[in-house]
Amino acid sequence: MKGFFKIVLANLTAIFILFAGFLLFFIGFLIISSLSGSVDVKQDSVLTLDLKTRVIDSPSEDQEDIFAFKNEQKAVLLYDIINAIDKAKDDNKIKGISLEIDNFQAGITQMDDIRNALIDFKKSGKFVYAYGNTVSQGAYYLGSVADKYYLNPAGLIELKGLSTEVTFFKNFAEKYGIGIQVIRHGKFKAAVEPFLRDEISPENKEQLSTLLNDIWASTSKKIADSRKISLPELNTITDSLYSYLPNLSLKYKLADQLIQKSEYDNIIRKKLNIDADKKINKISFAKYSESLESESDGKKIGVLYASGAIYNGKGYDGIYADNFIKEIKKLQKDDDIKAVVFRINSPGGSANASDEILFEMQQLKRKKPVVVSFGDYAASGGYYIAMGADKIFSEPNTLTGSIGVFGVIPYFKELAAKNGIRSDAVTTNANSNMISAINGLSPGTLTIMTRSVESTYQRFVHFVTLNRKKTFEEIDSVGGGRVWSGVRAKQIGLVDELGSLQDAIKYAAKSANIKDYKVSAYPAKVSKFEQIFSSETEEDFSTRLIQRKLGKENFKIFQHITDPDTKTAVLMESPFSIKIN
Secondary structure, three states: HHHHHHHHHHHHHHHHHHHHHHHHHHHHHHHHHHHOOOOOOOOOEEEEOOOOOHHHOOOOHHOOOOOOOOOEEEEEEEEHHHHHHHHHOOOOEEEEEEEEEEOOOOOHHHHHHHHHHHHHOOOOOEEEEEEEEEEEEHHHHHHHHOEEEEEEEEEEEOOOOOOOOOOOOOHHHHHHHOOOEEEEOOOOOOOHHHOOOOOOHHHHHHHHHHHHHHHHHHHHHHHHHOOOOOOHHHHHHHHHHHHHHHHHHHHOOOOOOEEHHHHHHHHHOOOOOOOOOOEEEEHHHHHHHHOOOOOOOOOOEEEEEEOEEEEEEOOOEEEEEHHHHHHHHHHHHHOOEEEEEEEEOOOOOEEEHHHHHHHHHHHHHOOOOEEEEEEEEEOOHHHHHHOOOOEEEEEOEEEOOOOOEEEEEEEOOHHHHHHHOOOOOOOOOOOOOOOEEEOOEEEEHHHHHHHHHOOOOOHHHHHHHHHHOOOOHHHHHHHHOOOOOOOHHOOOOOEEEOOOOHHHHHHHHHHHOOOOEEEEOOOOOOOOOHHHHHOOOHHHHHHHHHHHHHHHHHHHHHHHHHHHHHOOOEEEEEOOOOOOO
């Protein structure tokens, strides 16, 4: 028996040592991977944007899988990419830029900003070349700005125009006995349409058509101008899908030459005046950004990033009110921060959380200038939280507005009955059983939630009227849940100026009367090490897993039906996402 215990103890000790060793190795790996060495930019370098680059709007978006030891893709802030292009313009070591992207993970407004920066870079006389194999529409939109566009002889360009497809669940819900009670304000609040209808409403079709045509008019004109093609001809090429055949891409001037990648590299070598067998000094945007030193005399412009959906409580994958308010208070107390640029890239979410954030932004505005910059989205709650700003800058293609409110409550009475399930409730008051999974809302609950939605809408419009200096009737006429492009939003007075994040930063510096400053980002990136030792619950982990399996868009629908916090809350949220694929 004594020998048995010795063996068990020895095995337990071995397991403990093995586990401890693995843990120390894992922690050491994370620490080492988080350290970055100095970057040496060589002479005759080419700044290269390739598939290893993922553009993000906010540091908080850079959350890689904890167990992803090998990940060749590097996330780079949009601000850092624009800054790198600007610095490379006057850097004698950088001779040009090469765009080697078949697909490009960036939003439409991010591509606009990078494209504009490349146009400015070309004024230096340095080259911008592009090469593609199977090229997505977004990648071509960016790459078309190049001096020369080279395509693989067996490649293609996915130039097809823009479309959106709305999926409806009303008949599915009825077929399987799922009831869905919806409360909304605004005939354009299309987030709830999939549960109410089996076809797109005229109002929703109108707003989507206007939005897509605004964006296509802008992007197609830029492609046509860069490639020196007339706009009618480009639309004919797009309608006919000529770009899917490489010889027609060449014929219709979408590409300058059909060549292999090695031939493209030789063209760059010739441009650099180096031997054919010499390696090209290509440097990524991530590495080049690390090499740049920021100049500052201690004064700062704080860029507060609000990226993702808006939630109550604590969390990292989105805009969580508790965490976000802490960041706002940091900016209030930091005397080195002379002005704040509030960068919003959000479709909205919780009305309550949005209201909390707006209040704190209003307090911040009392202490220092607050300038808002819109990214891809500033819709519903994402627009609401901007109402504490001194000035609002929007990108031309930002999805803006969606001033509306809704609530979605599913219940399963018929489905339960079909399977022999029913329920009885014992209550003390008329509406004690407010929300039942089987019977839905009590009559009193439906009445009070309808009033809550209307009250929230009134509050929403009230803050918009204060910020935009318009009447309730003026805002209500462009509200009702309708989304607008940034261009239209400027025309109807929902924003002040059309401009980029850089434009907003410059204006903030001017408002604070400072010339030399450093730009600091808030909130900071959450490292893998912090993710492991944070107080993430089992439920948080499960949510991440489900979201990864379903995808972000499908997960939103799943969340509306299953999440008790979401399905009973009043929401300010836009259902749309705009991507140029």
